[in-house]
Each structure stands twice: as C-alpha cells, then as structure tokens.
Amino acid sequence: MNVLEIKDLVIDYGIVKAIKSVSMKVEKGSIVAILGANGAGKTTLIKSISGAVKAQSGEILYNGKNIANMDTYKIAKTGILQSPEGRMILRGLTVEENLLVGSYGLKSSSQTITENGVSKIVKVSKKQRVLQLLDMVYGYFPVLKERRKQQASTLSGGEQQMLAIGRALMGDPELLLLDEPLLGLAPLIVKAIFEIVERIKNEGKSILIVEQNAYQTLKIADYAYVLELGKVKMEGKASDLITNDELVNAYLGQK
Numbered sequence: 001m002n003v004l005e006i007k008d009l010v011i012d013y014g015i016v017k018a019i020k021s022v023s024m025k026v027e028k029g030s031i032v033a034i035l036g037a038n039g040a041g042k043t044t045l046i047k048s049i050s051g052a053v054k055a056q057s058g059e060i061l062y063n064g065k066n067i068a069n070m071d072t073y074k075i076a077k078t079g080i081l082q083s084p085e086g087r088m089i090l091r092g093l094t095v096e097e098n099l100l101v102g103s104y105g106l107k108s109s110s111q112t113i114t115e116n117g118v119s120k121i122v123k124v125s126k127k128q129r130v131l132q133l134l135d136m137v138y139g140y141f142p143v144l145k146e147r148r149k150q151q152a153s154t155l156s157g158g159e160q161q162m163l164a165i166g167r168a169l170m171g172d173p174e175l176l177l178l179d180e181p182l183l184g185l186a187p188l189i190v191k192a193i194f195e196i197v198e199r200i201k202n203e204g205k206s207i208l209i210v211e212q213n214a215y216q217t218l219k220i221a222d223y224a225y226v227l228e229l230g231k232v233k234m235e236g237k238a239s240d241l242i243t244n245d246e247l248v249n250a251y252l253g254q255k
C-alpha cells in the first residue's frame, strides 16, 4: 500500500523546468530517498509535496487523494509534515517552545488502549496528546530534554537538526519529509540522527528523505530514486543501488 504516489509531475520556474515528468511511490512504513547532485530538483520535488511550490501538471496522491497544489496548511493537516532544509528553527525561542510550535495544528483525538487484556477507545485531549508527543520526542532525542529551557540559538548544528525533526514529529505526521537532514553534520552525528530516523520508521511512520549524502542515506533507506536535471535517472531497492557501479561512480564518492 502506498502512502504517497506521484504521477507525471511537471514543475517550471518560468523558463527553468525543474521537474520534468517525475513519477514515484512511497510505500507505507518505509524510508524512501531522493538522491541527486545540486540542482537536480530534489528540493523542488519535496516542496511540491508540502505545497510550498506549485505544480504545472501531474498528480500527488496521498492515501489516494490528489493533494497537488493544495494550500500548505491544508496539506499539513492531512498528515504530511516537513523538516525543512536549513532547519528553520526559531532561534530566539527555547527548545521546548520550538517543539510546542510544531504541535500548533494538533486536535483532540481518540486512541485505543488495552488494560488487563481489554481494548477500549478513549478520548485524548489536545493537551494530553501534546504531552505524549513531547515525551516521545524527548525519548528519541534526550539531549533536547536536557536543553529544553535553553535558547535554540545555543544548540550545536546536530542538536538543531534534532530539534527540526522533533518539531515536525510534534505535529504527529503520518508522512515525514526530511530535506537535507545531514547538511554540514559530522559523521558521528549523522549516525546518531539516522539511527533515530530508522526508529521513527520502525514505530510506524513513512519517511521521504532528500539528501546529497547518497551513501549514508542508502544505508537506512528501503528504496531510492536518483534525480538528474529534473528526471528520474535511476531507481531501485537501496540495497541494490548501494552496490550499483554507475551510482557508486557518479554519486557515492562521499562515504
């Protein structure tokens, strides 16, 4: 079952054709990577999914419904949230305030709980849901809990990236979009962040990652698409692509 399916997407910026008839899929509960060099169209593609860039033609089906060119806030409400390139954290706010900003659009909901072997549906208020999600994010990133009262501007680059991912998780997305999460990070931090991204997937989310660091990303992805000049140049299972000679020569220099 696909959580996302893009069909024949075309995006122009005036005379620049950034995406030229791209089709791709994200299976529910998987990590899919979009790889490619600078200017390949990766950011444009991910922005079109979150609604920040408009498409000229084609479809973006989210759980079967076409969301192409819907307003960004409506797309966010459907369950797609993006952790943007450059992190875009609110530097003057504390770590916890940044996380709470991410929960702005949450609503009260119902949850199934099991007590003494009996399942029942209970109503969960927005406040309870926010606390549950905050607990979950602090569980993934304990350093954010330690620093929750600190101004976000004082965090290291890796911690800011954790905060950006945590803020997106506070909106309880079904599909998480990560745009260049490894940009400028040291190898040890890369490893720590991707271990958490895998855990997030294992706990039921679908994840689409745009990255230039192809090698690290293929290690955690299930499937990948390689974009070149706005077209899908290659696609396949990550475990196959990581040993593909053409890809290794063109993109996997950076290990």
Ligand code: ATP
Pocket (backbone or CB within 6 Å): 013, 016, 017, 018, 036, 037, 038, 039, 040, 041, 042, 043, 044, 045, 212
């Ligand atoms: P990078 O890794 O450098 O971010 P990318 O693969 O994400 O690259 P995009 O940023 O999507 O690539 O850019 C794809 C093409 O569209 C490039 O030729 C770029 O110059 C062009 N482009 C991107 N944004 C705009 C814009 N707002 N106006 C005009 N052209 C744009």
